Amino acid sequence: MIQRYRFLDEKDALPLLERIGDMTPEKHGVDGQVYLIGEYAVVHTNRLKLRNVVFRDDGLVFFDDVIDRLARLYGEGVQAMPILGYCYDPGSADGEGYIIQRRAKGEELYDDALLCRFEEWTQDEEENQPPIGAAVKDYLLERTRFVSDIPQAHFDRFVHDIRAILGREILIDFQGKSNFFYHEAEGFQFIDLNAHVDSFYDAQIERADVDAWTAVGSFVPCHFAPGTEAFAPTALADRAMQAFDEAQRERLAQDNLRIFEKCLTALHRSGVAEGSIETALGRIKIYGQ
Numbered sequence: 529m530i531q532r533y534r535f536l537d538e539k540d541a542l543p544l545l546e547r548i549g550d551m552t553p554e555k556h557g558v559d560g561q562v563y564l565i566g567e568y569a570v571v572h573t574n575r576l577k578l579r580n581v582v583f584r585d586d587g588l589v590f591f592d593d594v595i596d597r598l599a600r601l602y603g604e605g606v607q608a609m610p611i612l613g614y615c616y617d618p619g620s621a622d623g624e625g626y627i628i629q630r631r632a633k634g635e636e637l638y639d640d641a642l643l644c645r646f647e648e649w650t651q652d653e654e655e656n657q658p659p660i661g662a663a664v665k666d667y668l669l670e671r672t673r674f675v676s677d678i679p680q681a682h683f684d685r686f687v688h689d690i691r692a693i694l695g696r697e698i699l700i701d702f703q704g705k706s707n708f709f710y711h712e713a714e715g716f717q718f719i720d721l722n723a724h725v726d727s728f729y730d731a732q733i734e735r736a737d738v739d740a741w742t743a744v745g746s747f748v749p750c751h752f753a754p755g756t757e758a759f760a761p762t763a764l765a766d767r768a769m770q771a772f773d774e775a776q777r778e779r780l781a782q783d784n785l786r787i788f789e790k791c792l793t794a795l796h797r798s799g800v801a802e803g804s805i806e807t808a809l810g811r812i813k814i815y816g817q
């Protein structure tokens with residue numbers, strides 16, 4: 529086992545790892561389990577040596593660099609949850625181990641475990657999915673109302689932080705709404721930040737256009753309509769939406785438009801180039817618009 533506890537003491541890290549032995553994980557990520565203990569989130573992974581899906585990072589040189597950048601951002605007040613330390617088995621194929629992070633406060637912006645029901649409809653060409661159940665329906669309606677009530681100042685901060693994180697060449701995974709947390713006092717927070725943007729690894733790829741990415745990514749709190757170019761896999765398929773009655777669909781559309789307006793206002797205030805905002809608007813189709 530190699531252990532690198534960069535921003536926490538070994539004496540604090542070890543009890544966390546011991547406790548995991550008798551816990552059931554709170555969440556299941558794509559390739560591991562997540563344990564939430566007090567101020568900490570401990571993520572088990574089998575792929576610590578892989579950055580950005582395909583790029584190998586056997587010595588974890590790039591991972592260490594991500595950790596340094598996150599710590600600096602957090603020190604500057606950006607709500608990117610820092611990685612405090614990790615341990616792993618250097619002999620394992622892709623790096624099996626644990627990442628200890630600061631735990632985000634509040635809740636996932638949207639619970640992907642529930643929203644995936646809509647995505648299954650969108651991505652299923654056979655269109656033979658079971659209908660959306662009552663609990664999932666209620667969740668979507670209630671949570672969308674909740675997000676639409678978040679104060680504008682928190683949206684402003686959200687867009688500012690997206691731009692700051694991307695500006696340091698850290699990759700934000702916008703495909704999952706569960707990679708963003710929200711808490712009434714803390715505002716939006718960012719997790720699942722384990723890699724740099726592609727261009728960092730490959731000189732062949734042009735340097736990422738921070739404003740272009742920020743402009744598209746800032747709409748992640750919205751729901752999208754079929755035909756959207758960005759966020760296509762998550763669009764709310766018409767057939768899935770038949771589970772809702774007319775009044776519910778109308779309410780969802782109205783709340784979603786309020787969210788969209790807040791994202792757009794925040795973008796205009798953020799300093800992102802107007803041309804990038806225009807281009808992003810051409811690539812998204814907002815549900816209810």
Ligand SMILES: Nc1ncnc2c1ncn2[C@@H]1O[C@H](COP(=O)(O)OP(=O)(O)O)[C@@H](O)[C@H]1O
Pocket residue numbers: 555556557558559560562564569571609629630631632633636704706707719720721
């Ligand atoms: N730092 C954290 N604070 C709070 N919850 C977390 C944290 N890290 C992970 N989680 C929870 O575990 C889930 C999966 O973790 P994540 O790092 O996003 O893995 P994946 O790459 O599989 O999406 C998250 O959506 C969140 O609910």
Ligand SMILES: [Mg+2]
Pocket residue numbers: 701704706707720
């Ligand atoms: Mg995630």
